[in-house]
Amino acid sequence: MSSELQKAFCYEPGVKHPVLKEISIPEPKENQVLLKIRAAGLCLSDVHVVESGLLSYDYPFAMGHEISGEIYKSGSLVDSVTYPIGGKFAVYGVKNCSHCEFCQDGRQNLCNNNGSQWYGLGVGGGYEHYVIVENPVHLIAIPEGVSFEQAAVASDAVLTPYHAVSTxxxxxxxxxxxxxxxxxxxxxxxxxxxxxxxxxxxxxxxxxxxxxxxxxxxxxxxxxxxxxxxxxxxxxxxxxxxxxxxxxxxxxxxxxxxxxxxxxxxxxxxxxxxxxxxxxxxxxIGSFWGTPKEQTEAMILVQRGIVKPVITSYKFEDFPKAYELLSTGKSKGRLVLSM
Ligand SMILES: [Zn+2]
Ligand SMILES: [Zn+2]
Incomplete structure (x- = not known):
């Protein structure tokens, strides 16, 4: 498995769009989960990040922070009852330590120890086929009746305004x-x-x-x-x-x-x-993303039809076309890769 390769659209310094590369499919360590990605939303903040070109991360990594999929493989310490193989989950985008004062308080969006890393920014994200989830607590179960595309979009495009508005x-x-x-x-x-x-x-x-x-x-x-x-x-x-x-x-x-x-x-x-x-x-008042609890609530809003995200789906290989529409302001609603 570890020697297998996958296609990924990766951040590359100095290039004004994510670049298609072949990178390895990682093996999950003890407490990690390898998620097979089924949908990934495209966010305008990726365009801002790429165009600013000021990131000091290790390369390459796939971008994309709205991610949903199925558990493909887990490390030996992962609880297989809560996180079964094939289980459907969205990724909570803020990589967090789960033990600092903010994480303990349920405000993982403010984690003190995340090292300025988010899924798709510093570590692998959604514009690839398999992503390592660093800790199973970063997985949020997708409720019945919510599609992978909706779950991906709910992890930022619904969650971020939900957090901003509900306060x-x-x-x-x-x-x-x-x-x-x-x-x-x-x-x-x-x-x-x-x-x-x-x-x-x-x-x-x-x-x-x-x-x-x-x-x-x-x-x-x-x-x-x-x-x-x-x-x-x-x-x-x-x-x-x-x-x-x-x-x-x-x-x-x-x-x-x-x-x-x-x-x-x-x-x-x-x-x-x-x-x-x-x-x-x-x-x-500043507002940053949202909490894992709010991400579940955001998906329930979608499940109950209170929020109907406007979604246009693209195949993985059509990413450049979708990114072009987004970065030139020609997209409507959310553009999502379906895999
Ligand atoms: Zn975003
Ligand atoms: Zn923390």
Whole structure:
């Protein structure tokens, strides 16, 4: 097994897209699981990472952090009742130690000891056929009725907005501004909608009005600053683009005392008007991915039809085509490799 090779789309420094390579299929060590990948979602953050070109990891490794599949082989210490061969699981994307204060508290997304490694970033990810799961606690069981594609997408595109939204108090009297209706934003809209606030969506892509309409947004604009929507009128702003220009819109339109959550890691540094922020008691709150418990809840949202991720499937070998669509802003919803 250890001498067998697999095709993988890998990070390569200085190259502006993941590169097809042949790498070995690893043998699982004592407490590891080898997962046969059945679906892997493509995330825009991969494009940001590749284009920044600033990573100091050991190469090569396959990218892709939305992963689901079946257990193919396990190390000798893995509990085969909880983690049976053929069992269907999604991967929890944040490689975590399971014993630091944050992991002990169920907030593995904040693990102190993850060495800045996530599945698909520093260690093998989803754009390959077999991936080593470093610890079986990084596996989340897929509920009945949830497909591999949905489970993959739920591990980031549903989980990340679920984590961001569920920590804000929303109800029908609140007004929410949602910026960006891509892979995460289109799921965020459905999650926000489940609390029934008044929802205004913004995306510079006119054709995403169909997503806004389908999932119950009250208003949609390509440019909020050219609309009649009053400034300082939203209790919460979720910004899934998170670049300087969308941040500025967020601060102009958030109410006094309101909350801004920049969720996409669109830009490393953003500047803000401190005197306006301070005088109006506006809160900017960071939000990173989600917890394993929330990942199960995200899949239950999908299972119950409360969130219907917009998914387009591609064959593994068509990865370059899908990546091109994603990186040039021509994709709609989530693009997923089906294997
Ligand atoms: Zn992502
Ligand atoms: Zn930890």
């Amino acid at each position: 804000v108090s929303l109800n029908p009297s609140k007004r929410v501004l949602l910026i960006g209706l891509g892979g995460l934003g289109s799921c965020a809209l459905q999650i926000v909608k489940s609390y029934n606030p008044y929802i205004v969506c913004v995306d510079r892509k006119e054709d995403l009005k169909s997503i806004a309409d389908e999932f119950g947004a009250d208003e949609f604009y390509t440019d909020l600053t050219k609309s009649d929507v009053p400034k300082k009128s939203f209790d919460a702003v979720f910004d899934f683009v998170a670049i300087q220009s969308t941040y500025e819109v967020s601060q102009q339109y958030v109410k006094n005392g309101g909350i801004i959550k920049p969720v996409g890691l669109g830009q490393e540094k953003i500047t803000f008007n401190l005197s306006d922020l301070g005088c109006r008691d506006v809160k900017i």
